[in-house]
Each structure stands twice: as structure tokens, then as C-alpha cells.
Amino acid sequence: METKREINLDSVLESLGPYGRYNLLNFVLLLFPVMLSAFYECGFIFEAQQQTxxxxxxxxxxxxxxxxxxxxxxxxxxxxxxxxxxxxxxxxxxxxxxxxxxxxxxxxxxxxxxxxEEGQSFIKEFNLGCQEWKRALVGTIHNTGMFAAMLFTGAISDRYGRKVAIGIASCASFIFGISRAFAPNYLTFLAFHFLEAGFGGGLYPSAYVLAVELVGLKQRVLVSAMCNMTFVVGVVLIAVVAWFVDNWRTYILILYAPAIIVGAYVWFMNESSRWLLSKGRRDEAIRILKRAAKINKLDPRSLDLDALGDPLLKPQNQTMDKKSQFSKAIRSSIMWKRVSICSFLWLTCSLVYYGMSINSVMLSKNRYVSFMLVVLVEIPAYVVVVIVLDKYGRKKTLIANYVTCAVMSLLFAFLPRSDWYSIALYLVGKWSVTLAYSSVYIYVSEVFPTNMRQTLISVCSTSGRIGSLIAPLTPLLSQYHKSMPTVIFGGMCIISSTLVLMLPETRNMRLPDTIEEAEALSKMKNRADIL
Structure with a gap:
């Protein structure tokens, strides 16, 4: 008897064409909030910048x-x-x-x-002279809100849909961001900072997930790179706006006003067909895919949508399986060690990455140019990481970049300061930690089993957020010694490079589905190394 063929969603998306009109239009609509998320994640650097x-x-x-x-x-x-x-x-x-x-x-x-000094600065208006801790606290409060956003953004996106999460985040960013521009005092300013980050902090991950789910497996790396580069462009634009706008309230209004545009059009976008299938809403998913085919000038019948199965439906014993896998993970010393090490690696990347970005404004007399250089160096890093991870492996790439960042940071700290080579050392260090950060994102997803992957990645990511909470406070250390922040960055990278040696290589390895398979990675040799 002939069995009915099940069509995987990735194959349908491949047939739909990843670069058709439908996808390109959606990429533009989604990359705009990705760029805005750069404003909202890093805007505080110039909003509460140092003042003479x-x-x-x-x-x-x-x-x-x-x-x-x-x-x-x-x-x-x-x-x-x-x-x-x-x-x-x-x-x-x-x-x-x-x-x-x-x-x-x-x-x-x-x-x-x-x-x-002249200008309407945040420090001048609230009279925060010689209260550097209050200025640094702005970034910590903001990142605390981002930390809180992680607790419910994923739940909203998974339960109510990707575009709902984007809509809520963009509207919250607009409301609380604009309100902050009219804050009458310091405490009100901090309160709006926390609320804006707490309710709007999910803008990037929600837009990123929807963009990735538009395409099949082969195009996901490219879409991910597009999102990363768009984010970098947004961070550069922050410096440009701050360079020409010396009123901190006007600066905030310029950054946050565009959020209402996203809040208006996102509700008219189509939901992720992958998410709809995961919720059993197959008919809605098929209608969206047919509409996409027509926009791309394709015959919907060529996609064989009527035979589309739900690749994300789970077996009935999924709950019991999850409990069993969780119990095994708790008892596994290998998993505990792996979670601890990966959490520290993520913490190091987050602390050093954001710390170097924040401290870059003190590199030279022109803080805006220094900041833009340190950010723009990330673009080639996102291109290189795709090549080196597959060619040299995960462990070698991570160790090389942690060591490079450590050496550059320590040289920057102890060599006499010079405009040209000090900036060069700093840029190479930032480039290295960006490569390491991108590698950690991929590597961590490969060392954990499928049934526990999202949970264990969330644990590591939460540790990373601790690093981003501490990063805004690192400029305070320069009051004790101007090189103390970079010395700490270098020390963290040295420790991380040593810890990587204790983890397995995952190049050319199939993703583990169970705890047993994940544990076995530590005992297996990479097939590429054998050949």
C-alpha cells in the first residue's frame, strides 16, 4: 500500500524561493525593528555619556x-x-x-x-557632577530591564505569536522611551528606563526569530548574518545622532519615535507559518504559504501544500520524555560541568563585548569616531566566523579568539598610550571577542541534547545577561586605575580559553538528541581530525 508522503516545511520554503518578493518585503519590514533594537539596547551609552x-x-x-x-x-x-x-x-x-x-x-x-560644558546634557540637567555611580547606574538599570524581558518575551512569542511579541515590544519601546524624554527628575528617568527595557527588550529576538523562520535551513546562516550586520548599522547611527544632537531629550525622541511605525505595520504582517503549524493551525499556515507563492508569481500547487504535514507535532509521551531527560540531566556530572563552563564562556563574552563598547568612548578625543570604529569592526567578524568554525573547529576558534582578546587587552593596558597603536590593539580585541561571542552562540547549541537544549541554553544566556549588567559599571574602575577595565577583560578571556579545553569538539558531529548522546560527545573524536 502506498504511504502518503509528508512534506517538510523547510522543503516547502525552499520551493517558495528564499529571495522572492514576499521574503524580501518581509526582510525589509523585519530588519527595521532589528535596527531600532540597536538604538534601544545601546542608546544609553550616549544618552548618559560622560560630561566635562x-x-x-x-x-x-x-x-x-x-x-x-x-x-x-x-x-x-x-x-x-x-x-x-x-x-x-x-x-x-x-x-x-x-x-x-x-x-x-x-x-x-x-x-x-x-x-x-555647553549643551543640554543629562548630567548637567540633573546636576550629577562627581556622582559617576549615578551615571553608570543608568546602563545597569537598563540591562536589568533587559534581563527581566527575557523571562516573558519567549513565552509571549511562543504562545501568542512572533508578530504579537514584536508589536508589544515596539509599542512599549515607544511609550516608555518617549515618556523618558520628558522625565522631570533622575528617579523617574531610571523608572522609565527599566520599564522600556523590561517590556520592549524582546524586540530583537522576536524580529530575529520571525526572519529566520521565513526561510529554509540553507538560508538561515545568511539571514542571521543580515540581522547582525543591520544591528551594527543601528549602533553606528546612534553615534552619528549623538554627534550632532547635544540635547539628551531630543536625542531620545529621535531614537524612539520610529518605534511607532513598527507598532503600526506589524499587525498587518503574516504570522510565521512554522509557528502556526506548531500550534496546530495548519489551515492558516497553508493560506499564508499560498499567498506568498502568488506574490512570488508561483503556482501554489507546485508547492504540494495539501500534503504538508506538521513537522513540529510532538508524540503523546513528550511530557514524560521531558521529565525523564530532565532527571537524567540533573544527575549527570558531565552536563553540570558543561552548563557551568558554557555559562562562564557566555558571561565572559557578554561582559567583555559590552564593556569594550562602553569604554571605547574614552579611546581618543573624538568619542563618537572611536565608538563607530569599535562597532564597525564587528562586520568582518560576522563574515569570518562562518568560515573558521567549519574549517578549524569550534574549540580552536574559541581558544584562539579568547587568547587574542586577552593579549590585546593586556597590551592596551600596560603599553604607553598612543592614538594609533592603542586604538589598533583595542579594535583587534573587540574583533576577537565578537568572533568568540558568535561562536559561543553556535557552539552552546551543539553540546546539549535536543529535549533539553532550549532550557540549558537559557541557563547559559541568563549568565550572559549578568555580564551585560556589570559592563556599564566597568568605567567606574578607571577612576582607580585607567587600565583596570581592560585588565579584567583580559583575565576573564584567559580563564575562558583554559575552560574551553575541557569541552568536546562538535565540528562534523550530529546534534545530540538525548542526554546519553550529549555525554558521548566527550568521548568521541571529530571525524575530520581522524581523516
Missing amino acids: YRCKVHGCEERFNDTSWVEYAIPLAEDGERDQCKVYVPLNATREFMCVPEDFSNKTRECDEFVY
Whole structure:
């Protein structure tokens, strides 16, 4: 008896054509929120950027067109620049105060008022002079909100659909982002930062998942690279906007106003046919695929949609199988070791990646150009990673890039600073950690079994978010020693490169489906190494 042929969704998507009008239109509509997510994940770097200020010296500020008294009134800091937080104590002389050396003692005191540079900056408006921790706290609060977003973004996307998650995230970004632009005080500003990140932080992963689910297996790497590069373009645009807009409230309005565009059109987009099939909504999925075929000028009958099975339907004993696999994972020392090491690798990548991005504004006199260079170096990294992972393997790639990043960071920390080679060292370090970060995303998914993969990856990803929470605080360390942040980055990378040696190679290995198969990876040799 002839059995009915089941058509896999990936083969249907291949037949549909990955570069037809339907897909290209959807890519444009989805890459726009990907670019906006770069605004919302990294915009705080310039929103609460460092500000030049000094103590206000009463009796001297009124001397128009004459600031020669500054060298008598303001002491030098350790870096040779004028101290921002201290002033020489004026002498209580009976004669008239003339702002000359004789009017100041050699003792210093903390400032009670500040004079800020021109422009409407966040620090100036909320008078945060010499309260660097409050400025750094903005990034930590924002990333805490992003951490909270991870707890429910996936649940919304999986339960209610990809476009619903995108719509909620974009609308939340618009509402709380615009509200932050009108915050009357520092605490309200922080509250809106947390709410915006907490409810809008799922914009990138939701748009990314929907874009990847538009195509078949062969095009997923390319789509992933497109999303990564679009994100980089968005981060570069942040620096461009900040360069030309010196009012922090206007800067926020420019970044967050476009979110309403996504919130308006996403509801008219088609849902992911893969997600619909996973929910048993086969008829809706088929209608969408037929519509896509017509837009691509194909005959829907050529796709054999009537025979489309649901490749994501699970057997009835799935719940019991999950419980069994979870129980085995808990008892497995190999899995515990693997989860611990992968979590640390993810933590290192996140801390060093975001830390180097945030600290890059101090590389040279032009903070905007420095930031753009450090970001643009990521683009070739995303291209190279696809080549080296398959050619040299996961472990060699990770070790080489962790070691490279460590060496560059330590050289940058201890060599005398020079504009040209210091920036070159920093750029190579950032390029290396970007390669490592991309490799970790792929590698972690290959060392865990199918039934537990998403759960265990989420554990590792959560550890990574801890790194992004700490990263905004690393500039505070430079107050104790200017090289302390990069020394920490280098040390973390050295530890990670050593830990990679304890993990199995997964190049040319089939993805493990069970705990037993995942454990067996540690005992197997890569077939490519044998040949």
C-alpha cells in the first residue's frame, strides 16, 4: 500500500524561493525593528555619556573672558588634567578677592557647585557632577530591564505569536522611551528606563526569530548574518545622532519615535507559518504559504501544500520524555560541568563585548569616531566566523579568539598610550571577542541534547545577561586605575580559553538528541581530525 508522503516545511520554503518578493518585503519590514533594537539596547551609552565639568569658584566666575585663575583655583588630578571634583580652599583675607594665587591655600575641598560644558546634557540637567555611580547606574538599570524581558518575551512569542511579541515590544519601546524624554527628575528617568527595557527588550529576538523562520535551513546562516550586520548599522547611527544632537531629550525622541511605525505595520504582517503549524493551525499556515507563492508569481500547487504535514507535532509521551531527560540531566556530572563552563564562556563574552563598547568612548578625543570604529569592526567578524568554525573547529576558534582578546587587552593596558597603536590593539580585541561571542552562540547549541537544549541554553544566556549588567559599571574602575577595565577583560578571556579545553569538539558531529548522546560527545573524536 502506498504511504502518503509528508512534506517538510523547510522543503516547502525552499520551493517558495528564499529571495522572492514576499521574503524580501518581509526582510525589509523585519530588519527595521532589528535596527531600532540597536538604538534601544545601546542608546544609553550616549544618552548618559560622560560630561566635562569643574567646581564653581565663587568670586571668580564673574571675570568674563578671563579663566587664567583656574590654574590657581583647581588642583591637578592624577592624569594631569584639572580635577573635576576638588577646589583649593580660598583664604579668608581682608583684602578684596582678586582670584590670584595669593587668594588660595594649598588645601583642597570637595565641590559644592559645578560649572558644566555647553549643551543640554543629562548630567548637567540633573546636576550629577562627581556622582559617576549615578551615571553608570543608568546602563545597569537598563540591562536589568533587559534581563527581566527575557523571562516573558519567549513565552509571549511562543504562545501568542512572533508578530504579537514584536508589536508589544515596539509599542512599549515607544511609550516608555518617549515618556523618558520628558522625565522631570533622575528617579523617574531610571523608572522609565527599566520599564522600556523590561517590556520592549524582546524586540530583537522576536524580529530575529520571525526572519529566520521565513526561510529554509540553507538560508538561515545568511539571514542571521543580515540581522547582525543591520544591528551594527543601528549602533553606528546612534553615534552619528549623538554627534550632532547635544540635547539628551531630543536625542531620545529621535531614537524612539520610529518605534511607532513598527507598532503600526506589524499587525498587518503574516504570522510565521512554522509557528502556526506548531500550534496546530495548519489551515492558516497553508493560506499564508499560498499567498506568498502568488506574490512570488508561483503556482501554489507546485508547492504540494495539501500534503504538508506538521513537522513540529510532538508524540503523546513528550511530557514524560521531558521529565525523564530532565532527571537524567540533573544527575549527570558531565552536563553540570558543561552548563557551568558554557555559562562562564557566555558571561565572559557578554561582559567583555559590552564593556569594550562602553569604554571605547574614552579611546581618543573624538568619542563618537572611536565608538563607530569599535562597532564597525564587528562586520568582518560576522563574515569570518562562518568560515573558521567549519574549517578549524569550534574549540580552536574559541581558544584562539579568547587568547587574542586577552593579549590585546593586556597590551592596551600596560603599553604607553598612543592614538594609533592603542586604538589598533583595542579594535583587534573587540574583533576577537565578537568572533568568540558568535561562536559561543553556535557552539552552546551543539553540546546539549535536543529535549533539553532550549532550557540549558537559557541557563547559559541568563549568565550572559549578568555580564551585560556589570559592563556599564566597568568605567567606574578607571577612576582607580585607567587600565583596570581592560585588565579584567583580559583575565576573564584567559580563564575562558583554559575552560574551553575541557569541552568536546562538535565540528562534523550530529546534534545530540538525548542526554546519553550529549555525554558521548566527550568521548568521541571529530571525524575530520581522524581523516
